[in-house]
Amino acid sequence: MQIMILGASRSSVFLMKRLIEKGHTCVLVDPKAQEIERQFNLGVLTFNGVIIDIDVLREADIGSMDIVCAMSDSENQNLMASEIARDIFHIKSVITRVFASEDYHLFDDAGFLSISSTVLTSDAFIRAIDGKTAKEDYTGQCVSNIFGNSISFTVLELDESFVGAKIRDVEDTEGRHIFGIVRHDSFLTTLPNMKLEKGDKLILAEKKV
Numbered sequence: 001m002q003i004m005i006l007g008a009s010r011s012s013v014f015l016m017k018r019l020i021e022k023g024h025t026c027v028l029v030d031p032k033a034q035e036i037e038r039q040f041n042l043g044v045l046t047f048n049g050v051i052i053d054i055d056v057l058r059e060a061d062i063g064s065m066d067i068v069c070a071m072s073d074s075e076n077q078n079l080m081a082s083e084i085a086r087d088i089f090h091i092k093s094v095i096t097r098v099f100a101s102e103d104y105h106l107f108d109d110a111g112f113l114s115i116s117s118t119v120l121t122s123d124a125f126i127r128a129i130d131g132k133t134a135k136e137d138y139t140g141q142c143v144s145n146i147f148g149n150s151i152s153f154t155v156l157e158l159d160e161s162f163v164g165a166k167i168r169d170v171e172d173t174e175g176r177h178i179f180g181i182v183r184h185d186s187f188l189t190t191l192p193n194m195k196l197e198k199g200d201k202l203i204l205a206e207k208k209v
Contacts, residue, residue: 001024001025001066001067002024002025002027002064002065002066002067003019003024003025003026003027003065003066003067003068003069004026004027004028004029004060004062004065004067004068004069004085005026005027005028005029005044005069005071006029006030006051006068006069006070006071006072006078006081006085007029007030007051007070007071007072007073007074007077007078007081007097008028008030008032008033008036008072009071009072009073009097009192010167010168010177010178010190010192011071011097011177011179012028012069012071012072012097013036013040013042014177014205015069015071016028016042016044017040017042018207020042020043020044025045026042026044026045027044027045027046027047027060027061027065028042028044028045028046028047029046029047029049029051029056029057029060030046030048030049030051030072031048031049031050032048033046033047033048033049034046034048045060047059047060050077051070051072051077051081052077052080052081052084054084054088057081057084057085057089058089062085062089062091063089063090063091065091066093067091067093067094067095068081068082068085068091068093068094068095069094069095069096069097070082070085070094070095070096070097071097072097073191073192075097075098075099078096078097078098079096082094082096099189151205151206151207152205152206152207153179153203153204153205154203154204154206155182155201155202155203155204156201156202156204157201157202158196158198158199158200158201158202160198162196163196163197163198164195164196165195165196166192166193166194166195166196167190167191167192167193167194167196168192168193177204177205177206178190178202178203178204178205179203179204179205180203181194181196181200181201181202181203182200182201182203183197183199183200183201184199187203
């Protein structure tokens with residue numbers, strides 16, 4: 001399938017790698033799309049521009065896409081881009097990344113399939129809690145099925161050597177993606193410029209083969 005990714009967030013980079021592995025064609029639209037392609041060597045088509053710019057989307061041939069995924073770090077832009085894809089370019093399958101766990105269903109009511117990382121992570125933790133006996137030194141691991149892929153979520157204590165580092169500067173050598181952070185008993189969706197603090201727990205996501 002031809003899939004357009006709107007917004008070069010860490011989540012969308014992780015998704016594009018998986019989609020390419022599965023044989024799909026990906027097109028990335030982002031103000032720094034070409035820079036992201038060079039940095040990660042994704043093998044995707046790129047168009048530099050704001051994801052809600054109709055002219056940029058037309059140049060990227062959004063009308064020929066099978067699926068459009070709005071995955072930027074801005075929930076408002078994701079909603080606007082999704083509306084443009086559906087209402088102006090008549091894309092039938094639009095998937096929108098959202099952040100708020102309380103009102104994400106409003107995106108569904110608007111006709112989009114919404115994916116909330118907060119809800120997915122919470123559900124994964126609930127399954128882990130229900131199925132395991134807690135140990136004081138156990139951080140936790142569980143597996144969730146997302147778009148037909150088995151994704152393993154692991155929670156790790158932050159090594160003190162990483163305190164003060166930004167998310168974008170932390171690379172996991174085993175190919176895992178920093179999906180979120182547990183800080184002061186609250187879940188935080190990771191953003192590239194977010195700084196790690198002492199006591200943070202990292203939620204890592206990895207595709208199970």
